Structures are given as C-alpha cells and as structure tokens.
Amino acid sequence: MAEEIINRVANSKLVTIDLEDFYPSGRRVKFDISEWLFEGLLLKEKDFRQQVKDHDWSQYKDSYVALGCSTDAIIPSWAYLLLSTQLNPFAKKVIVGNLDLLETVLFSEIITKLNVEDFTDKPVIIKGCANKSIPQSAYSFLIEKIQPVVKSIMFGEACSTVPLFKNK
Structure with missing residues (x-):
C-alpha cells in the first residue's frame, strides 16, 4: 500500500509575501x-510658463x-513645483x-500602509x-515593517529559502 504524500508546506502556517502582488498598475x-x-540648458521663465499653459496635462x-x-541645466525648484501643480489633478x-526613484516612493507608500x-x-x-521591476529598497522597507511582529523571515520560494531572521 502506497503512503499518502503530505504537503507540509501547504499545511504549515507559512505566509508568503510577493511584492509583485502590490505593484501599482498604471x-x-x-x-x-x-x-x-532654451537650447536644453536655460530656463526662460516667460517661455517656460507659456509651455506649461499650452501643454495638454490630461x-x-x-x-x-x-x-x-x-x-x-540648473533648474529652479519652482519650475518642478509649477509642473506638479498642473500634473496633480x-x-x-x-x-x-x-523612474527608479518613482518605484521606490510607490513601494514605500504601499508598505507603510x-x-x-x-x-x-x-x-x-x-x-x-518577480516579473515586474521591484526596487531593492522595497524588500528592506518590508522587512522593517514586518520584523517586529513575525516569528521568522525567509527569502526565496517555499521549496528553497534563505533564512534571514528568527524571533527569539
């Protein structure tokens, strides 16, 4: 009589976190x-403001x-702020x-919540x-968030993990 195969991973209390599941679409x-x-180097305020006014922000x-x-080019801070006021709506x-910083900021906000x-x-x-681009910092943010409450933290797949932390 054949022995029943038991999937110990499926029956365990292991929780897998896949940061790709949190990847914001858009x-x-x-x-x-x-x-x-002007020539890619000089911000002329009047011309710049006209470009901002004429641009289709939608x-x-x-x-x-x-x-x-x-x-x-040295860009004055107000220029980025002006663009932000048009983009925010x-x-x-x-x-x-x-774009790398953008992904890091997005994951920081997601993990904070x-x-x-x-x-x-x-x-x-x-x-x-992961198939999507997950910033390395996101993993650090995640560990910082969960380490105080978890029993242990491992990295990888259920069949092959690297132990990172064990709560004593």
Missing part, C-alpha cells in the same frame, strides 16, 4: 524638462510621473527624480522572483 512617465529649456491621467532633466503620483496583523507570530517567506 503608466510610468519620465517627464524631461530639458525639452522646454494625457497624464492615472499615470505615475517622474519629473527630471536629462541635461546638466491628473496623475496618480508625481515625484522629482527618475501594509497591515501586519496577518503576519503576527508567523513564519514569513518574502518571494524573491
């Missing part, structure tokens, strides 16, 4: 301010926008920086493989 846009500068509806400059999020109650006194596996 278009990511890098808005390069250099295109609105095209950024439900997008995540990273404001930046691809040239070595449409975009889901606006930051000054690159994460309810850790479901992880209390449980062994947790943080899934490592």
